[in-house]
Amino acid sequence: MKDLPLFAQHFILHWGEMGTKWGINRTVAQIHALLFISDHPLHAEEICDQLGVARSNVSNSLKELQNWGIVKVVHLPGDRRDHFESIQDVYELFRIIAAERKKREIDPTLVRLRACANEVGATDNPADAHAKEKLESLLSFFELVSDFYTKMDRLPTKSAIQAIRMGDKIAKSIGAFMK
Amino acid sequence: MKDLPLFAQHFILHWGEMGTKWGINRTVAQIHALLFISDHPLHAEEICDQLGVARSNVSNSLKELQNWGIVKVVHLPGDRRDHFESIQDVYELFRIIAAERKKREIDPTLVRLRACANEVGATDNPADAHAKEKLESLLSFFELVSDFYTKMDRLPTKSAIQAIRMGDKIAKSIGAFMK
DNA sequence: CGAATATTTCTGTCTTTACAGAAATATAGA
DNA sequence: TCTATATTTCTGTAAAGACAGAAATATTCG
Structure with a gap:
């Protein structure tokens, strides 16, 4: 060194x-x-x-x-x-890393959470109601993240960067719109 | 168990x-x-x-x-x-985790990259030109991510989720606008 | 204050991971 | 094909991390 x-x-x-x-x-x-x-x-x-x-x-x-x-x-x-x-391009680099982590970690978690949701749905024990709800909200969240990833990954780098740059303005305008 | x-x-x-x-x-x-x-x-x-x-x-x-x-x-x-x-709310949970990871990992990396950029700027050896450029682009990327995080973190949960949901449409419209 | 209970810290062991060096294998040119 | 060189795989060791059980400390209530 x-x-x-x-x-x-x-x-x-x-x-x-x-x-x-x-x-x-x-x-x-x-x-x-x-x-x-x-x-x-x-x-x-x-x-x-x-x-x-x-x-x-x-x-x-x-x-x-x-x-x-x-x-x-x-x-x-x-x-x-x-x-x-x-890989020399920073955005490309992190794009690949993100894709790989999604494949290795998010996707298997989605599979697992769906399986768990099935298991708990089958028993239908009232004692499990809370856990069921928790798993479902976690599943929803991971699906949201997964979908977002897919959408962003389809975009050319420049658009994606621009979207990141404008993140606050966009989200604010949505917030205002929702009120 | x-x-x-x-x-x-x-x-x-x-x-x-x-x-x-x-x-x-x-x-x-x-x-x-x-x-x-x-x-x-x-x-x-x-x-x-x-x-x-x-x-x-x-x-x-x-x-x-x-x-x-x-x-x-x-x-x-x-x-x-x-x-x-x-914490029971999934979004709140991951918001906290993201905040903590940023504090522990992104922020120190920003500090380090800035220090490195300084060090390389001081020497000004032409042999280091490429490395200098690489570190600077990496620094820019981390600054972008950091800023984006700050912007998103200021938003209420609902707006943030909405922004994630609409990610593709927004980015697409930006992409079209840029052409 | 003293006993009972709760919690943290300490110590040693076990497991896992990281890694060097050697051996084995593969590859390219003579 | 043979030899030199490059690369991978194997094997043992060292370091790190995870963890159990014991000991120490703290807390609460009688």
Whole structure:
């Protein structure tokens, strides 16, 4: 890590810590940070040297990043080694991460909540009335979030960003309209 | 856990697994799930029995949930024991979670990115030009997200939900407007 | 104040995850 | 095909996190 400029070290370390708070392996996040700020694709050995982690660790972490779809393999002419580069566009990056998290976490939760709602609906025990209502409201919320995601994901980046920028004005006008 | 109806068991177990994927302790998430679907506040001993975890574990997990602000202590007349209840409104629940995550994760990242941007700005080494640009675009993105959060958080729940519901129409109209 | 009960903190164990180094496998060019 | 190089998988160890049970502390009521 000593070879890297100080600001890069700070960024990579912070990104690694952030990762752990979001259930992402520290090394995985650090490698991503390194690739993200790099102006050219790196091969595994370079990543080892820069971050001071074992070759195997880098190999597995890179596979993980490729599974997430935020790092790609590229080949350089006259070089047999795999080189790796991160998605460079920030919005695209988070769009992919959001899509992946939805697929892995929101969607299975929807399935589970629907199954639970079925189970509780079948028993129809009055003692479960409150729990039933709670699960249903939770399900509604996740469906709302899921639908919103789908809508936003269909939009081109520029429109989506614009919508985010104008979030308050839009929501305010809706609020006024509803009164 | 055997005392609980099957759907409740399934929900609690799933919620626990979800938690781990988001960097939240499994037991913490399970206790929250239990309190969320419960129609009355529970005391620590009841939580132990229902989930089959140690008293100390429950104690620490409850403290964690209180730190997040999604579980509150209540006292029942004629009972010395602390009783605990979860925020019951789903939107309010996720509003609080979002606020807390922003405070713990987005805000420190903003601070860090600004510091990095400063550091790289000071050196002004042409070799760092690309990294500088990357960090700046990342910073812009986080500032956008942060601002959006602040705007949305100021809105009453109903308006916010309405804005989410109408997300696609709004964004589409912006998109058309921009062309 | 003292006993009973409730709660937190401490300590050690167990489980899981992270990770290095070695071994095995795969790949490309000679 | 053989050799050099790249990559992945395997294996053991180390570190971190989760958690139970015990001990300590605090609280309430008689």
